[in-house]
Amino acid sequence: MQSRVSTPRTLLAARRQAFGPGVAEPPPPILRSWERCAALGLDFGTRPRIEPLSSVEMRAAFDRNEALRRRCRPEIEALHADARATGGLVILTDAGGLILDTLGNDSFAGRAAQVALRPGVPWSESLTGTNAIGTALIERRAVEVRGAEHYFEPHRILSCAAMPILGPDGAVLGILDLTGPAGIHQGHALGLVGLAVDAIEHRVLDAVPAGCEVLRLHRDPALLGTPREGVLVFEGRRIIGANRHGLALLGLGWDAIGAEAVGRHGADLAPGPLALRDAQGDPLYGRLQGPPAPPRRRPAPESARPGFPVPGLSAPGPEAPILDPATQKLLARAVRLIEAGIPVVVEGETGTGKEVFARSAHAACARSQKPFVAVNCAALPETLIEAELFGYEPGAFTGAARHGAKGLLRQAEGGLLFLDEIGDMPLSLQSRLLRALQEREVLPVGGTRPVPVDFALICATHRDLSRMVEAGAFRADLYYRIAPYRVRLAPLRDRPDRPALVRELWARTDGPARAVSLSPSCEAALAGATWPGNLRQLAACLKALAALAEPGEVLDLDALPEGVAAGAVAPAPPPMRRPEPEAGRLDAIAQDAMRAALAAHGGNVSRAARSLGISRSTLYRRCLTEQAARA
Numbered sequence: 001m002q003s004r005v006s007t008p009r010t011l012l013a014a015r016r017q018a019f020g021p022g023v024a025e026p027p028p029p030i031l032r033s034w035e036r037c038a039a040l041g042l043d044f045g046t047r048p049r050i051e052p053l054s055s056v057e058m059r060a061a062f063d064r065n066e067a068l069r070r071r072c073r074p075e076i077e078a079l080h081a082d083a084r085a086t087g088g089l090v091i092l093t094d095a096g097g098l099i100l101d102t103l104g105n106d107s108f109a110g111r112a113a114q115v116a117l118r119p120g121v122p123w124s125e126s127l128t129g130t131n132a133i134g135t136a137l138i139e140r141r142a143v144e145v146r147g148a149e150h151y152f153e154p155h156r157i158l159s160c161a162a163m164p165i166l167g168p169d170g171a172v173l174g175i176l177d178l179t180g181p182a183g184i185h186q187g188h189a190l191g192l193v194g195l196a197v198d199a200i201e202h203r204v205l206d207a208v209p210a211g212c213e214v215l216r217l218h219r220d221p222a223l224l225g226t227p228r229e230g231v232l233v234f235e236g237r238r239i240i241g242a243n244r245h246g247l248a249l250l251g252l253g254w255d256a257i258g259a260e261a262v263g264r265h266g267a268d269l270a271p272g273p274l275a276l277r278d279a280q281g282d283p284l285y286g287r288l289q290g291p292p293a294p295p296r297r298r299p300a301p302e303s304a305r306p307g308f309p310v311p312g313l314s315a316p317g318p319e320a321p322i323l324d325p326a327t328q329k330l331l332a333r334a335v336r337l338i339e340a341g342i343p344v345v346v347e348g349e350t351g352t353g354k355e356v357f358a359r360s361a362h363a364a365c366a367r368s369q370k371p372f373v374a375v376n377c378a379a380l381p382e383t384l385i386e387a388e389l390f391g392y393e394p395g396a397f398t399g400a401a402r403h404g405a406k407g408l409l410r411q412a413e414g415g416l417l418f419l420d421e422i423g424d425m426p427l428s429l430q431s432r433l434l435r436a437l438q439e440r441e442v443l444p445v446g447g448t449r450p451v452p453v454d455f456a457l458i459c460a461t462h463r464d465l466s467r468m469v470e471a472g473a474f475r476a477d478l479y480y481r482i483a484p485y486r487v488r489l490a491p492l493r494d495r496p497d498r499p500a501l502v503r504e505l506w507a508r509t510d511g512p513a514r515a516v517s518l519s520p521s522c523e524a525a526l527a528g529a530t531w532p533g534n535l536r537q538l539a540a541c542l543k544a545l546a547a548l549a550e551p552g553e554v555l556d557l558d559a560l561p562e563g564v565a566a567g568a569v570a571p572a573p574p575p576m577r578r579p580e581p582e583a584g585r586l587d588a589i590a591q592d593a594m595r596a597a598l599a600a601h602g603g604n605v606s607r608a609a610r611s612l613g614i615s616r617s618t619l620y621r622r623c624l625t626e627q628a629a630r631a
């Protein structure tokens, strides 16, 4: 095919030829992006060549961005309803434009996936041409890219609005995007994304380091305390963090972080209400707040820039697992066994911490400096599992990567392979796995020469493997090979240390750092509930409670999701790695939180919305959606 790398003029002419003379001249940010793409030599008539991440790389990306995803969840949940209603998707990417999550309309998600708009694919401008995510990253501001404004022709089916999420030092943390079909006018998309990003950036600034002061500003005093207010955080007279509204109101740029900047605007920096002036000399309403109560237990996280910590965003790192003495003993035994080359099977209901246990064993064993590779056998499609596990030679099948693939078993070389949900491995593959374990070598798909492998093995399952063997659903020889030693993790409802667990897990949320606390009756209800989703469900509920609370709030029974307050069985959430059910569970938590907020504020929608950090219209819409669903 003839290459169609060209200038924006010729691209516009080509678009007018294809879609009619009515194609308007795009706005300056799009023209600038077209220039950049042309300069990179991208051919607009082709399909961009993008290699999606492998499942292992994707898992690592999720781990790196776990805190970002958690921070953005309330807003993503709220946007999810809009996206579904308008037939679109809400998308979260990491700081480099790698798509982490897409939520919304299923049929549009399928069409978007055909042009590679799906998790695991990087949408940077240099790879995917002009697009809202990649272009917003370069322009560092909100960008809308509609239909034929996309550089690559196949992307013309999309209409996207994206905005960077900035940390307190101005560093990009990720991108939030609303994408819909180009044929439907998405007039409100950019506004909705902007409001959501305001709320996220505002919440990030809640975690003020001990000893710092916070200046909150707005031209309209009624908007103080909302995500639209300007915020600047001071250590002495030095600004160590801000949001974009705060800087804009004072006419400052991000280079003001680290500088002494407020004196010249007339602030006397005494706690309480302030009389300030903006860059044009117009009055501003402000309030200076003294240092908040120091966090209860949490150590101060790493700084994004000297002086300002961004809890859970700049330094997410895995947190130490909470292990009771009985589990610690089991762990010590498991470590000795895997070091002796003997596999271990971990059994337990969903969310009891089987993977946490396997990761702890890896961290404690002599292989800790080598990879930990986790494979969820239930999540891999049967057609892919063989190639994913054993790798494949170049050209082994249609759609295979050009250079072949190593496979997960070989990626675990020297380290530990964790085969989760081993009970879901198809029978046809069990014999291949057995051979690999016995011979200590793998034969890639399409290959003729086996490759030696060396890894420790931990398998996990929520099923009764011995029963499956009796029923003929699991090979007996594989069972005896992988299960010489079995560890059983107790369900949460049977653990006597539940009150301590609630306190430990709460201490790991952002709640304590924002002076949010649980009342004794709330703590007791959380410890008394049945939690069919076990530690995962309890941890997720605590994180949601912390995310929805106002700084300084004491959470009581009315803050809890329905059922938990009554000590009843809370519905079991499905495993976290399956995105749709996860969204459903958080949706339920959000609905409960909204009902609780409305009740707590006597049905006053404005105050309830403000206490949740969402807009009145979102609260109305979500309540109406829920009523409609019930009718």
Ligand SMILES: Nc1ncnc2c1ncn2[C@@H]1O[C@H](COP(=O)(O)OP(=O)(O)OP(=O)(O)O)[C@@H](O)[C@H]1O
Pocket (backbone or CB within 6 Å): 320, 321, 322, 323, 348, 349, 350, 351, 352, 353, 354, 355, 356, 357, 420, 460, 462, 535, 536, 537, 539, 575, 576
């Ligand atoms: N020991 C622990 N300490 C702290 N948190 C834990 C612990 N165990 C589990 N959790 C919490 O529960 C979540 C789920 O744990 P994990 O993935 O290990 O469960 P699982 O039993 O492997 O679940 P599944 O069978 O559904 O894959 C973790 O992400 C963490 O939030």
